[in-house]
Amino acid sequence: MNTVVLLTLTGLGLxxxxxxxxxxxxxxxxxxxxxxxxxxxxxxxxxxxTWWAAGNLPGAGPDGLGFVVAVLFGVLAGSLVAVLVELxxxxxxxxxxxxxxxxxxGLSLAxxxxxxxxxxxxxxxxxxxxWSRQVTAVFGAQVPNAGxxxxxxxxxxxxxxxxxxxxxxxxxxxxxxxxxxxxxxxLGIDVRKAFTLVFAIGGAAAALAGALGGVYFGxxxxxxxxxxxxxxxxxxxxxxxxxxxxxAYAAVAVGLLQQFVNYYGTSGLGDLCVxxxxxxxxxxxxxxxxxxxxxx
Amino acid sequence: xxxxxxxxxxxxxxxxxxxxxxxxxFEVAPTGVTVLLGRNGVGxxxxxxxxxxxxxxxxxxxxxxxxxxxxLLARPTHRLVRGGLGYVPEDRDVFAGLTVAENxxxxxxxxxxxxxxxxxxxxxxxDRRGRQRAGSLSGGQQQMLAIGRVLLNDNRLLLxxxxxxxxxxxxxxxxxxxxxxxxxxxxxxxxEQNLAVVRRLASDAVVLSAGRVAWTxxxxxxxxxxxxxxxxxxxxxxxxxx
Numbered sequence: 292m293n294t295v296v297l298l299t300l301t302g303l304g305l306x307x308x309x310x311x312x313x314x315x316x317x318x319x320x321x322x323x324x325x326x327x328x329x330x331x332x333x334x335x336x337x338x339x340x341t342w343w344a345a346g347n348l349p350g351a352g353p354d355g356l357g358f359v360v361a362v363l364f365g366v367l368a369g370s371l372v373a374v375l376v377e378l379x380x381x382x383x384x385x386x387x388x389x390x391x392x393x394x395x396x397g398l399s400l401a402x403x404x405x406x407x408x409x410x411x412x413x414x415x416x417x418x419x420x421x422w423s424r425q426v427t428a429v430f431g432a433q434v435p436n437a438g439x440x441x442x443x444x445x446x447x448x449x450x451x452x453x454x455x456x457x458x459x460x461x462x463x464x465x466x467x468x469x470x471x472x473x474x475x476x477x478l479g480i481d482v483r484k485a486f487t488l489v490f491a492i493g494g495a496a497a498a499l500a501g502a503l504g505g506v507y508f509g510x511x512x513x514x515x516x517x518x519x520x521x522x523x524x525x526x527x528x529x530x531x532x533x534x535x536x537x538x539a540y541a542a543v544a545v546g547l548l549q550q551f552v553n554y555y556g557t558s559g560l561g562d563l564c565v566x567x568x569x570x571x572x573x574x575x576x577x578x579x580x581x582x583x584x585x586x587x
Numbered sequence: 588x589x590x591x592x593x594x595x596x597x598x599x600x601x602x603x604x605x606x607x608x609x610x611x612x613f614e615v616a617p618t619g620v621t622v623l624l625g626r627n628g629v630g631x632x633x634x635x636x637x638x639x640x641x642x643x644x645x646x647x648x649x650x651x652x653x654x655x656x657x658x659l660l661a662r663p664t665h666r667l668v669r670g671g672l673g674y675v676p677e678d679r680d681v682f683a684g685l686t687v688a689e690n691x692x693x694x695x696x697x698x699x700x701x702x703x704x705x706x707x708x709x710x711x712x713x714d715r716r717g718r719q720r721a722g723s724l725s726g727g728q729q730q731m732l733a734i735g736r737v738l739l740n741d742n743r744l745l746l747x748x749x750x751x752x753x754x755x756x757x758x759x760x761x762x763x764x765x766x767x768x769x770x771x772x773x774x775x776x777x778x779e780q781n782l783a784v785v786r787r788l789a790s791d792a793v794v795l796s797a798g799r800v801a802w803t804x805x806x807x808x809x810x811x812x813x814x815x816x817x818x819x820x821x822x823x824x825x826x827x828x829x
Binding site: 471482 | 639663664665668669674676680682683684685693740
């Protein structure tokens, strides 16, 4: 029983990490039709900016309020880089899919190289608050606090995103744009502003994943974003392009499947099963669990 | 004729290698309904979409389109619409996952007061069905929503593409009634296949054939000429009843 609880909660922690990366990716693809392979870079920027801020930024630190400041700095940095990428590189290439893929793949490779050149290829120890290294007893299982932190963060982000999509003007524009971008324009709305906004939101969520992923794994490395991005893409496809709720369901399915199969089967078999799940969903429901509509 | 609200000169559109419009020129009167007619595939929808800047990316548009002194072709769609060019697309294109109220709210513009009173006076059903998802409305209700959305704001010209397509005869009459009332206050460039609706609404007609203008003039004159109507549209006006 303890093992099942532990596996469930650590699986949900992993799911939370995937959701934070996938939610922005999904909205960007759903609204702007951009397959953004540079999304992992935003995660890397968030992680490294948090790591840097904890040691260097006045008021920031590895613990307490200082850690919150460091994470906020990381999130802001990730969001800013995402906006710059959208404005400078993606905007001239809307509706030019092949060029977008080439540019975003190139950017992700260049980003990793830049992080390596600046801080080295080896993993860096991430500044972690003391309580995040401890465990909490849940139904008899000793669950790492870092995993619980990820779950709480993902739930808060999910709630905030749904509230944003449901209650704000830009949320309405994004939901409509996911359905029919052209018609949004034909109502007199400059949909490009919404593109920039979803990049900013996606970049912020990915950067938060980078910062909290650093707490979860204990280290940060240049390639971390890329490896998480693969599973985030799988989550987006399973959940349905443009659907935040679909991404949440899919992230939970992928995280739990990976964790349980890796534990009860062979290590690595969980990853294979996730790919199998992707194949099954693509065969039975190609539009994903929640289709193309962004539900609030 | 007084100054036209819209003038199209030598408009050519090429999409994916197909030369769909080949030097189309016509004018839209400042009042009433000007109808754009022609058999299927002659470029009626392409003309409206080119005017409002919705030619698919990669498509090539040449010529001149002016609304008053303003040249339209180089401007992005959202600016044209904000400038008073209302567009009701073929197949309605309501946002199926949003409610009726959300569809309307989307059309609101900052700094202007949306004309909900006018829209709900024309379409009381939209007021009653505010919380219903637009995707669950009937075709006629969706058409009313598509028109109502555009009428929330002031327009200098409305482009309306096949508003009666696929609708039941009773609903066709309702839509025609509404457009008749709308046209009292704003000029309309209408694409329509239903000649009974054309007879009821249109004052001027432009007939396209194979990407060119084949005939322009008084709409009622055209409909009276059965042989001409048959040769241009493939259907005799006498075969259609209002």
